[in-house]
Amino acid sequence: MTDPENLESIQQVPFVDYLVLGEHPYLCANECNQCKARFFDRRNACASCFSDEFTKVRIVTTGEVTSFTIVEMGPVPYVSAIVDCEGTPVRCTLIGVDPTPEEVQLGMKVELATYPMGVDSEGTEAIAFGFTPSKK
Amino acid sequence: MGSEDVWIIGSNMTKFGKHPEKDVVDLASEASVSALRDADMTMSDVGVLGVGNLMNAGAGIGQQLQKQIGQTGIPVFNVSNACATGATALRVAIMAVKAGETDVGMAVGVEKLAGAGLLGQRGPKPKSETWEPSGRFGAIGSTEGRIGTNIMPGVFAQVGMEYGHKYGGASFELFAKISEKNHAHSTLNPLAAYQKRFTLDEIMNDVMIAYPNTRPMCSGNCDGAAAMIVVNDSKLQSLPVSVRKRAVKISASVLTSDPWVEGCQVLPDVNTLTRNAATQAYEQAGIGPEDLDLVELHDCFATAELVHYDNLMLCEQGGAVDFFKSGAPWRDGAKPVNVSGGLQSKGHPIAATGIANIHEIVVHLRGEAGDRQIEGAKVGLAHVIGLGSACGIHILEKAA
Numbered sequence: 131m132t133d134p135e136n137l138e139s140i141q142q143v144p145f146v147d148y149l150v151l152g153e154h155p156y157l158c159a160n161e162c163n164q165c166k167a168r169f170f171d172r173r174n175a176c177a178s179c180f181s182d183e184f185t186k187v188r189i190v191t192t193g194e195v196t197s198f199t200i201v202e203m204g205p206v207p208y209v210s211a212i213v214d215c216e217g218t219p220v221r222c223t224l225i226g227v228d229p230t231p232e233e234v235q236l237g238m239k240v241e242l243a244t245y246p247m248g249v250d251s252e253g254t255e256a257i258a259f260g261f262t263p264s265k266k
Numbered sequence: 267m268g269s270e271d272v273w274i275i276g277s278n279m280t281k282f283g284k285h286p287e288k289d290v291v292d293l294a295s296e297a298s299v300s301a302l303r304d305a306d307m308t309m310s311d312v313g314v315l316g317v318g319n320l321m322n323a324g325a326g327i328g329q330q331l332q333k334q335i336g337q338t339g340i341p342v343f344n345v346s347n348a349c350a351t352g353a354t355a356l357r358v359a360i361m362a363v364k365a366g367e368t369d370v371g372m373a374v375g376v377e378k379l380a381g382a383g384l385l386g387q388r389g390p391k392p393k394s395e396t397w398e399p400s401g402r403f404g405a406i407g408s409t410e411g412r413i414g415t416n417i418m419p420g421v422f423a424q425v426g427m428e429y430g431h432k433y434g435g436a437s438f439e440l441f442a443k444i445s446e447k448n449h450a451h452s453t454l455n456p457l458a459a460y461q462k463r464f465t466l467d468e469i470m471n472d473v474m475i476a477y478p479n480t481r482p483m484c485s486g487n488c489d490g491a492a493a494m495i496v497v498n499d500s501k502l503q504s505l506p507v508s509v510r511k512r513a514v515k516i517s518a519s520v521l522t523s524d525p526w527v528e529g530c531q532v533l534p535d536v537n538t539l540t541r542n543a544a545t546q547a548y549e550q551a552g553i554g555p556e557d558l559d560l561v562e563l564h565d566c567f568a569t570a571e572l573v574h575y576d577n578l579m580l581c582e583q584g585g586a587v588d589f590f591k592s593g594a595p596w597r598d599g600a601k602p603v604n605v606s607g608g609l610q611s612k613g614h615p616i617a618a619t620g621i622a623n624i625h626e627i628v629v630h631l632r633g634e635a636g637d638r639q640i641e642g643a644k645v646g647l648a649h650v651i652g653l654g655s656a657c658g659i660h661i662l663e664k665a666a
């Protein structure tokens with residue numbers, strides 16, 4: 131949120147702190163300086179090599195669906211997917227696609243997309259992300 | 267190893283299902299007293315008590331149980347380890363006996379879940395006036411549905427689909443057929459919560475929970491308890507022949523957690539810790555998967571059963587689909603899996619599950635499984651996994 135790219139859109143807040151907003155939004159991971167393991171959440175130390183030094187890295191915004199499920203327990207079905215973004219697996223909801231096994235396929239190419247999810251009492255707009263089928 | 271073998275001499279599980287008239291301690295008492303009777307022992311013989319319960323993890327169910335069946339002052343270990351809670355309680359009793367702290371240990375797993383809804387389902391967070399980032403992701407709301415899913419049916423659906431992506435052949439129909447097998451098996455198990463046989467069409471056309479898992483492909487929440495009495499070699503030798511001849515040897519007892527692998531932060535890796543546990547267990551027991559006469563594995567969802575054929579090395583790596591298609595895991599196949607009906611029909615009272623699956627192996631090795639007896643069963647393996655993650659594997663052998 132302190133990203134300089136974001137100063138102009140001060141009225142927006144990302145749904146999670148690893149979503150970096152701006153003209154070209156992207157996901158950002160904490161990469162272990164020693165073993166290069168990547169984590170989206172705050173970590174006290176690296177689960178892989180125990181080092182405690184991390185650097186923020188930008189995750190590629192395109193990837194391939196390596197697993198998915200269509201959750202139909204709530205009022206609106208949605209697609210949960212694991213997307214391999216050039217070696218970094220990302221968990222997301224697929225958007226812009228019908229939540230049916232006919233429309234969602236293992237191996238399909240997808241790309242990061244953002245959307246507004248509402249405004250709070252101070253007028254700040256929250257922006258969430260999903261992945262959507264890639265436009266060829 | 268040098269230390270003595272440990273034996274199961276008493277084993278019991280309650281019927282799984284709805285027990286509205288019994289509380290958690292009633293169920294635990296029923297299984298415990300029956301296991302003691304099975305071992306021809308009383309609480310005065312028991313030197314350590316391991317008790318697993320997840321839903322009341324802070325309530326000291328072990329001590330509450332003692333107040334109903336015997337307060338003898340022995341150490342009680344109340345444990346909670348997700349779906350591996352029961353196996354963990356047993357592991358504690360086995361470790362105490364192996365360590366020489368006592369000759370006799372008791373383990374109990376108990377849960378009341380009927381009507382609890384699907385596991386891992388959480389309601390929406392109350393909406394605040396302004397967006398407030400919280401937690402380790404700095405999220406301003408519930409991530410459920412917004413960033414994929416964390417609910418169990420969805421997570422395990424993805425576990426199965428991931429296997430399908432990697433090796434191919436894992437269709438909705440294939441997963442449904444795994445469920446068809448377990449429900450067919452359950453018709454022979456009077457202790458199962460559900461004993462209804464389903465056709466493949468019925469399974470595939472039932473309510474979809476999280477594709478490709480429909481309702482009958484998910485384990486059922488229910489009530490139940492299971493308990494076990496374990497002893498060391500020297501104690502066993504001092505017991506009557508009627509007890510000795512029904513004793514079952516614990517050839518391996520292993521508990522693992524999930525080591526870090528790439529991607530485990532976005533989809534729990536239920537594979538590596540199971541494979542690690544299986545490797546350790548086969549080594550401890552000095553036997554291989556080819557020696558197993560039956561397997562009870564953690565089919566919390568039909569999609570999970572597929573990957574564990576591979577993780578437990580019942581097939582070649584990547585060969586789980588072919589293994590299933592060969593008919594091997596049916597009760598009349600080469601490697602019967604979940605002849606109890608599995609969690610999908612037997613039910614899944616979480617903390618009881620990890621002892622109940624071992625109980626199933628025990629009754630077959632004793633030749634006391636009635637209509638569902640696997641003839642001549644000498645060696646069996648029981649597996650549980652709890653997300654988080656914890657994996658318990660026990661290999662049992664019939665007394666020579």
Ligand SMILES: [Zn+2]
Nearest residue numbers: 162165176179
């Ligand atoms: Zn590291």
